[in-house]
Amino acid sequence: MxxxxxxxxxxxxxxxxxxxxxxxxxxxxxxxxxxxxxxxxxxxxxxxxxxxxxxxxxxxxxxxxxxxxxxxxxxxxxxxxxxxxxxxxxxxxxxxxxxxxxxxxxxxxxxxxxxxxxxxxxxxxxxxxxxxxxxxxxxxxxxxxxxxxxxxxxxxxxxxxxxxxxxxxxxxxxxxxxxxxxxxxxxxxxxxxxxxxxxxxxxxxxxxCAEPVKAIASQVIKSMSPVEAFRSIALSCLVQLQRNEAGAIFENNPEYVHQARMAIRRLRSAFNLFSPVLAPAFVEDFSPRWRELAEGLGIASDWDVFLTQTLAPLEEAFPEDADLVVLRAKGEMRMAQAQASAGTVLTHKAYSQLLLAFSAALFRVEPPTNEARNKLSGLSLRKFARRRLQKRAEMIEGLVREHGKMNTERRHELRIAFKKLHYALEFFTPVLPRKRLTAYLTSVTVIQDLLGKLNDQVAASRLIKELHPKGERDSLTQGWIAGRTQLLVKSLGSELRRFVAGIKPWR
Known part of the structure; x- marks a missing residue:
């Protein structure tokens, strides 16, 4: 052989x-x-x-x-x-x-x-x-x-x-x-x-074309160093991204673009999670480039969510409303344009060069020379995971204390914090105690879903203003969004209290 x-x-x-x-x-x-x-x-x-x-x-x-x-x-x-x-x-x-x-x-x-x-x-x-x-x-x-x-x-x-x-x-x-x-x-x-x-x-x-490919389960093992774990996670993100390339470019299915974007989100979250053990020059070089690519794919996902999650239930509730017919037609046109644009981004030479350069750098990535960072990179993966998860949890708990008086911007920060915690838990799943992890991860998922839906309402309002820049004919949709937002905020409060009282699986 x-x-x-x-x-x-x-x-x-x-x-x-x-x-x-x-x-x-x-x-x-x-x-x-x-x-x-x-x-x-x-x-x-x-x-x-x-x-x-x-x-x-x-x-x-x-x-x-x-x-x-x-x-x-x-x-x-x-x-x-x-x-x-x-x-x-x-x-x-x-x-x-x-x-x-x-x-x-x-x-x-x-x-x-x-x-x-x-x-x-x-x-x-x-x-x-x-x-x-x-x-x-x-x-x-x-x-x-x-x-x-x-x-x-x-x-x-x-x-x-x-x-x-x-x-x-x-x-x-x-x-x-x-x-x-x-x-x-x-x-x-x-x-x-x-x-x-x-x-x-x-x-x-x-x-x-092959079906859209979702995130690959973490392949990290206890014996890996934190840097080796980052490499494993980053490579799995690249696999998910590339497995959705052809569909995003050639197929009329927004799920391919969505999954490609999810792969980049997970990769960027891994950058943030492992940044204490990565050379600053490596992070500074590649993190902004992946952010820029994600932004190029994001518009299509926003329109897809608007059409399927916000407009669809409105159409079901008010099937005879003429304004919704207009919104649907305009929204689908914008969606098609954004989908085509996202696919085009993945055909550019700059994207190909990013894949090559980043893959090359991954196989060469080493712990940084800074003494404080070296101490962290020398930790066992389990100890490193505990420290990073604890820091994320503490950040969330600080934001949760403000929940009753949160504005849209602070709620967005909370959503991002929960998303990072969720990804971190998935990345570290193989080295965490499984008995406590399931319940904790379920709680995080429920809250992330609620915060995601709240963010969808904000995005929907913005997209409706793009379609109706002078605010004409959108009272029904804006009223629906306001009502949905109130219900979601109320549900979020009880879930946050349950989360804070829960036992952290890494302790």
């Missing part, structure tokens, strides 16, 4: 020539060959569900190889997967090469039911580079991904393939891959690709 380490990057076809003539490659003679690959699975796609890719490859009409790969592509385009490969003959699968016993038995169990699902046909142009003691293969792949005709009458379909793979052939430092990628990306629009060729083939065979 070998471990494949590669950085996968999407390349616009219009920029192929710029890559081929880039100074980095100018004095290197490339190899060029054609690769035809057929991917196999069971009719129920058992291999896909297990994250396994099985292919037969023919190289230049002569050599046949069987390959088994395990694991998905990672965040920022970086993939580190187990791989087994050996010569074979057409249609022959020999799983004795798989050294993972469970996986080998799984493949042998399904051997008789394997069938071709899709194929790729591309020309690979490969350059070999020596960089900082590491050997890297830069491969430019151009061709097509093709589905296969099936028994229910569906014809085969295809989509173009144009991507760059940077594979670490020899060496251990991931940094050299990112350094090379960023050097190329300064002149060429290279975008980190979250989907492997196999995953893209499955999506094409499905005939539909």
């Amino acid at each position: 070998s471990t494949e380490v590669e950085l996968k990057l999407r390349l616009p076809p219009s920029q192929v020539r710029r890559l081929q003539t880039h100074p980095v490659l100018s004095e290197i003679s490339p190899q060029k060959y054609r690769l035809l690959n057929t991917y196999y699975d069971t009719p129920e796609l058992d291999l896909r569900r297990r994250g396994i890719a099985l292919r037969l490859r023919r190289k230049d009409q002569a050599v046949w190889l069987m390959t088994v790969k395990g694991g998905d592509s990672g965040a920022g385009g970086l993939a580190q997967r187990s791989e087994w490969e050996a010569p074979t003959q057409p249609g022959v699968f020999d799983f004795t090469i798989v050294t993972d016993q469970d996986l080998r038995e799984f493949l042998e169990l399904h051997h008789s039911r394997l069938q071709a699902v899709f194929s790729t046909d591309f020309t690979r142009t490969a350059w070999t580079l020596n960089r900082a003691g590491a050997l890297i293969e830069l491969a430019l792949d151009r061709g097509k991904i093709n589905t296969l005709a099936v028994g229910d009458g569906r014809a085969s379909v295809s989509e173009p393939l144009c991507e760059v793979e940077l594979e670490l052939v020899k060496g251990e430092s991931l940094g050299v891959l990112f350094d090379l990628a960023m050097e190329l990306a300064a002149d060429i629009h290279l975008h980190p690709e979250i989907l492997s060729k196999a995953e893209r083939g499955y999506v094409l065979a499905d005939g539909a």
